Amino acid sequence: MQCREIDALVMKYLDGNISEIEMELIKKHNENCASCAEEFAVLSDAIYTLEELPDIEVPEGFTARVMSSIKEQKRFALTPQIVLLWIIGLAGLAVFMINVVMFAVIPAIKSSGILIAAYNIMVYSGTIISNAIKDFFVFGSLALSKLLIFRTILLSEYLVFVVASIGVFIAANMLIVRTLKLQQKL
């Protein structure tokens, strides 16, 4: 038999898928072929070593730690809840902007006389406030989410922060609208 054919049989042997006859063919060949015999000895030895390796003891709590660190990372993925909160936040921002336009910008354009100065101030401050809020929401929470990942603060704390921010935002919005309505009545 050719060395090449023996190689194929050795592959079968390594797969644990060899017949007794084929095994005999390898042995017979190896008696007369030093290089195949040596190769077979090395491979058999390697297989034996692999099979004899003890099952590695996993330290206590290892699996739990791995799973929780995976969950920790998943926590900061974009969940439907976070998306919803962002939509609510952005809707609040849109409402705020519409209010600024309806109660400050349009009246400022339409009205004349003594109120125009007050409206101009309102428009000006409204723009500054809305820009500040927008920056806070966009850049602030981007920076915050990075910080949260590093400090592994719980998602619940992050959600509380987002909800609280939206609450403060809506309250400020209502206060501004109320102030602007009072201004109109003057």
Ligand SMILES: [Zn+2]
């Ligand atoms: Zn050979």
